[in-house]
Amino acid sequence: MGINTPDKGLNFSGQWSKGKKDDQGKEIPLAHKNARYTVTLKALANCDCELDNPNGVVLGGIMYGGRDPKASVPVQQSFDWAHGVVLYGASLETETTFAIIGREGVMEINLMSIQDFLAIPMGKYIQNNIDFARGLKKPPLIFGVNYFLKDKNDKFVNEVQDKHVWVKWMELRIHGDVDAITCPTGQIPRYDDLVKLFKQVLGKMYSKDDYVKQFTIRVPENLAKIERVEKYHSQNVPNSPQIVNDMLEATRKRLNEAREKLGDYISPFEFIV
16 A cells, blocks of 8 residues: 565464465465455545444345356346345355465355354244345345356456446336346346446446346356255255245246247347337
8 A cells, every 4th residue: 555565574374574485385475365454434535424323224225246157147136035035145156265265266155155154053044034024114125246257268247347337226226217127037237227327337338248248147057056056055054944945946947948938048138028
């Protein structure tokens, strides 16, 4: 942050100096590749003056997201609360980073990205999440996000800044300002709405080719994911709620029906009614 880094000191490997190597003979960097830094919210110029208001704010939406290079589209909205909890939360599959030491690039199920911190059984936690919205007049919408989708050449289909557009689209959905396209895994953005948002938010053009590349439904990859999620729950989540299996089976049925009509890789334009 504008200051020259030291040549020696204490880091994640212990006492460190420039040129230090690990057991495999690889040079150890000054900072861990998954290092983080923090800053107080009140140091930010755009910090809301109501930050400490005990009344809180209205919760309009919840996002679940992981690092999924193969299956999930960049952003989608669930059909309802339970669908979002199960398909985007309890089915969350992510490609590991060095947050898990020595296991980078491995696909792993991680419920809501929080299971390592749970103090209650996973099945109970899922049921609690499903029950949470019961009785609410207006439950928050649930979205699944995936900033790490890749193409067949192992290239990311999105740029880093594109996530700002996905968040703006979610906000528009929460307020009922835009429609969406229904597909087997959820509700996805309409092309015309994204064209406007990319121009307004990022000041750039958004092509149909990019839209198709990002929001094509990859049926084989999504079906394979469902099988992995089912296997994980059967082996690792005792008393997983029945609704998990029901939702996964319903998604499989929708994917197979779409596959019979439209093929393995389905352009989002094919779902427009």
